[in-house]
Amino acid sequence: MTVQANKRVNGQRLWDSLMQMAKHGETPKGGVCRLALTDVDKAGRDLFVAWCEQAGLSITIDKIGNIFARRPGKNNDLAPVIMGSHLDSQPTGGKFDGVYGVLAGLEVIRSLNDMNYQTEAPVEVAVWTNEEGSRFAPAMVASGVFAGVFDLDYGLSRADLDGKTMGEELARIGYAGTADVGKRKVGAYFEAHIEQGPILEAENKTVGVVTDAQGQRWYEITFTGQEAHAGPTPMPRRKDALLGAARVVAEVNRIGLKYQPYACATVGLMQIHPNSRNVIPGRVFFTVDFRHPDDAILAAMDAELREATAKIAAEIGLENDFTQIWYYAPIKFDETCVAAVRKGVEDLGYSHRDMVAGAGHDACYLSQVAPTSMVFIPCIDGISHNEIEMATPEWVEAGCNVLLQAVVAKANTITVKATD
Amino acid sequence: MTVQANKRVNGQRLWDSLMQMAKHGETPKGGVCRLALTDVDKAGRDLFVAWCEQAGLSITIDKIGNIFARRPGKNNDLAPVIMGSHLDSQPTGGKFDGVYGVLAGLEVIRSLNDMNYQTEAPVEVAVWTNEEGSRFAPAMVASGVFAGVFDLDYGLSRADLDGKTMGEELARIGYAGTADVGKRKVGAYFEAHIEQGPILEAENKTVGVVTDAQGQRWYEITFTGQEAHAGPTPMPRRKDALLGAARVVAEVNRIGLKYQPYACATVGLMQIHPNSRNVIPGRVFFTVDFRHPDDAILAAMDAELREATAKIAAEIGLENDFTQIWYYAPIKFDETCVAAVRKGVEDLGYSHRDMVAGAGHDACYLSQVAPTSMVFIPCIDGISHNEIEMATPEWVEAGCNVLLQAVVAKANTITVKATD
Numbered sequence: 001m002t003v004q005a006n007k008r009v010n011g012q013r014l015w016d017s018l019m020q021m022a023k024h025g026e027t028p029k030g031g032v033c034r035l036a037l038t039d040v041d042k043a044g045r046d047l048f049v050a051w052c053e054q055a056g057l058s059i060t061i062d063k064i065g066n067i068f069a070r071r072p073g074k075n076n077d078l079a080p081v082i083m084g085s086h087l088d089s090q091p092t093g094g095k096f097d098g099v100y101g102v103l104a105g106l107e108v109i110r111s112l113n114d115m116n117y118q119t120e121a122p123v124e125v126a127v128w129t130n131e132e133g134s135r136f137a138p139a140m141v142a143s144g145v146f147a148g149v150f151d152l153d154y155g156l157s158r159a160d161l162d163g164k165t166m167g168e169e170l171a172r173i174g175y176a177g178t179a180d181v182g183k184r185k186v187g188a189y190f191e192a193h194i195e196q197g198p199i200l201e202a203e204n205k206t207v208g209v210v211t212d213a214q215g216q217r218w219y220e221i222t223f224t225g226q227e228a229h230a231g232p233t234p235m236p237r238r239k240d241a242l243l244g245a246a247r248v249v250a251e252v253n254r255i256g257l258k259y260q261p262y263a264c265a266t267v268g269l270m271q272i273h274p275n276s277r278n279v280i281p282g283r284v285f286f287t288v289d290f291r292h293p294d295d296a297i298l299a300a301m302d303a304e305l306r307e308a309t310a311k312i313a314a315e316i317g318l319e320n321d322f323t324q325i326w327y328y329a330p331i332k333f334d335e336t337c338v339a340a341v342r343k344g345v346e347d348l349g350y351s352h353r354d355m356v357a358g359a360g361h362d363a364c365y366l367s368q369v370a371p372t373s374m375v376f377i378p379c380i381d382g383i384s385h386n387e388i389e390m391a392t393p394e395w396v397e398a399g400c401n402v403l404l405q406a407v408v409a410k411a412n413t414i415t416v417k418a419t420d
Numbered sequence: 421m422t423v424q425a426n427k428r429v430n431g432q433r434l435w436d437s438l439m440q441m442a443k444h445g446e447t448p449k450g451g452v453c454r455l456a457l458t459d460v461d462k463a464g465r466d467l468f469v470a471w472c473e474q475a476g477l478s479i480t481i482d483k484i485g486n487i488f489a490r491r492p493g494k495n496n497d498l499a500p501v502i503m504g505s506h507l508d509s510q511p512t513g514g515k516f517d518g519v520y521g522v523l524a525g526l527e528v529i530r531s532l533n534d535m536n537y538q539t540e541a542p543v544e545v546a547v548w549t550n551e552e553g554s555r556f557a558p559a560m561v562a563s564g565v566f567a568g569v570f571d572l573d574y575g576l577s578r579a580d581l582d583g584k585t586m587g588e589e590l591a592r593i594g595y596a597g598t599a600d601v602g603k604r605k606v607g608a609y610f611e612a613h614i615e616q617g618p619i620l621e622a623e624n625k626t627v628g629v630v631t632d633a634q635g636q637r638w639y640e641i642t643f644t645g646q647e648a649h650a651g652p653t654p655m656p657r658r659k660d661a662l663l664g665a666a667r668v669v670a671e672v673n674r675i676g677l678k679y680q681p682y683a684c685a686t687v688g689l690m691q692i693h694p695n696s697r698n699v700i701p702g703r704v705f706f707t708v709d710f711r712h713p714d715d716a717i718l719a720a721m722d723a724e725l726r727e728a729t730a731k732i733a734a735e736i737g738l739e740n741d742f743t744q745i746w747y748y749a750p751i752k753f754d755e756t757c758v759a760a761v762r763k764g765v766e767d768l769g770y771s772h773r774d775m776v777a778g779a780g781h782d783a784c785y786l787s788q789v790a791p792t793s794m795v796f797i798p799c800i801d802g803i804s805h806n807e808i809e810m811a812t813p814e815w816v817e818a819g820c821n822v823l824l825q826a827v828v829a830k831a832n833t834i835t836v837k838a839t840d
Binding site: 218232281382 | 670
């Protein structure tokens with residue numbers, strides 16, 4: 001009961017839809033600025049809903065603005081297979097991150113309509129609110145509420161820099177729905193996404209079969225030394241907080257290189273006080289982002305960082321305020337979902353490889369409440385969160401064809417009831 | 421023809437004057453915020469001028485707001501001996517940096533009045549406008565105009581962050597004088613100042629005989645790599661601009677330590693782009709401040725920095741935009757002025773050591789047009805440009821006694837005419 005591999009989605013329609021959606025928030029540099037729950041995001045949502053209604057889907061909006069567009073199955077007592085991602089973007093985002101997963105889902109359903117093919121279980125496309133976290137922190141907040149990781153009240157009370165909350169903004173743009181968030185069975189969840197990294201393109205592979213998502217540990221470190229004049233303060237008497245932070249940057253890099261091929265280790269943010277050319281920095285705040293798919297190795301990286309930081313601080317005479325602010329366990333995606341994706345790729349004959357997702361995705365939270373996996377396609381030069389983010393029409397179509405195969409296979413074999 | 425060493429200044433009066441002046445711009449933390457040409461700076465200038473008039477001095481203000489308070493000598497054809505420094509402070513400055521040199525000069529004159537002692541050459545106290553450079557860059561701009569380093573128009577056109585120029589602000593607060601800037605002979609220049617470093621206090625010395633000022637080379641470096649997502653971007657594929665900058669910080673420190681005891685090497689300012697926790701920094705701008713009293717060593721430090729920067733950039737794959745933005749040759753202060761200070765210290769019996777000035781001072785520019793030297797006193801923990809900047813009444817008095825000796829000795833032996 002699969003869709004035959006010679007049945008394909010309409011790649012041109014999918015590409016056109018991506019380009020039309022990209023007009024909402026388009027930037028002069030060719031990217032997209034569609035921050036969550038702005039007027040531009042409302043326009044994007046409205047377009048998506050209109051398309052879904054044209055495709056005969058019924059729309060449900062939950063209390064945190066997640067949109068579900070449903071195509072009935074033969075047996076509507078079965079839990080639905082959901083495809084989805086997000087429509088919001090980074091402030092200088094691109095045309096694919098998130099929106100590809102949403103519109104690939106819609107294209108799967110449009111193609112099923114074209115084929116007049118009915119799945120056993122219902123199939124839905126989901127739009128998750130505020131995945132990026134650019135306007136309202138944290139990221140992935142609405143899929144997190146759906147999965148029970150956050151309370152609904154917490155999600156609705158997230159505020160932007162002007163103090164406007166997600167709850168207020170949902171009401172303002174007309175996307176404060178009435179459906180309960182979560183609290184229903186999901187048969188399986190699939191998310192198509194650009195890789196946001198360079199591996200597929202570098203290895204000339206068209207599709208990534210995502211087996212795992214990396215665990216993450218995020219840290220905030222403040223080194224405090226002694227602010228002093230860069231001229232009359234002899235080198236041996238200094239307590240230079242930036243020198244300490246610089247040594248930690250080097251250690252973070254060393255730790256990342258030590259645990260290859262998977263480890264990622266990054267200092268992305270640093271604030272220097274007072275940040276004046278001729279003053280020895282007295283205080284430096286910086287962050288560390290560690291990622292690895294193996295929790296034991298992530299713990300080893302953590303231990304090495306703590307040891308290195310303490311040693312460097314002691315050598316220079318710095319106070320060391322060290323906090324792990326976030327821990328996110330590695331995720332192994334559901335074997336049956338991964339197998340469905342892999343079979344789809346193999347049946348279609350695309351070049352492929354198994355992959356570990358490096359970034360956070362709504363799929364990471366969904367995996368806590370439903371069998372889940374992801375389909376990756378390449379992006380040019382691995383560049384994402386950037387207005388020049390780009391994928392080719394061929395990759396876009398290939399990932400959607402794989403999604404079609406995996407979703408249909410799963411929707412035809414699910415036995416779990418919506419009421420289980 | 422010297423003032424006998426048993427003649428001392430009135431230390432209590434000097435201390436009281438410092439504390440009274442510190443009320444103009446006093447901060448809750450016990451420091452001073454008296455930015456150049458603000459209302460608070462005007463109030464400080466007015467107080468100084470009032471004190472000078474009470475001491476019988478004649479006031480001249482030049483076109484860039486430098487104030488000269490003159491006590492006639494026996495022979496007023498001789499070029500004057502000038503003492504001075506600045507009244508403006510850092511935004512979070514202290515009670516001594518700059519103002520000590522001005523009020524020590526005034527106290528020398530008040531004491532000469534008390535002694536009814538007349539010098540051969542006239543003696544003046546100078547207040548130089550905008551030494552700190554906190555409100556209007558660059559620093560030491562008005563003494564620089566006096567010394568012919570900068571044009572008057574350049575000086576007057578310096579603007580603060582609100583676009584207000586020094587010329588406008590001088591006119592507003594009533595300190596746009598009519599006297600030409602510079603263009604007159606200075607017999608000698610002496611500047612008393614807190615050390616702004618920890619050496620004197622650490623070695624338990626009361627007075628620093630300043631023989632040299634360090635040369636300086638300032639650099640601006642921009643490393644450009646590739647901004648990318650911290651999760652899906654493998655370590656070996658990264659071009660992390662912050663990693664490059666961090667390695668340069670370590671190299672700058674290594675170079676500074678290599679050329680001890682005098683070298684100072686500092687990265688004080690760094691700006692990371694985009695400065696986001698989960699984005700590999702694509703661009704980092706940072707500065708380097710090198711100082712050494714020996715020009716040849718300063719050149720060697722320069723060469724090592726250029727080599728290290730190029731090597732690091734090449735290893736990581738970064739573009740390296742490297743500019744030396746300022747070169748300031750080392751200064752050897754005038755032998756006769758240094759000798760006058762040293763004889764004063766020895767006659768008075770204070771513990772002392774020769775010193776190299778690490779910071780920039782108005783004396784550095786004055787040394788280009790007049791025989792010049794400086795007198796340093798300790799400051800607690802070497803802390804300056806800070807609200808907790810502090811010196812003891814004993815140090816303050818000792819430095820002023822030395823200034824008295826040196827100035828009188830010089831004023832009594834000058835032969836150069838004011839019209840030379």
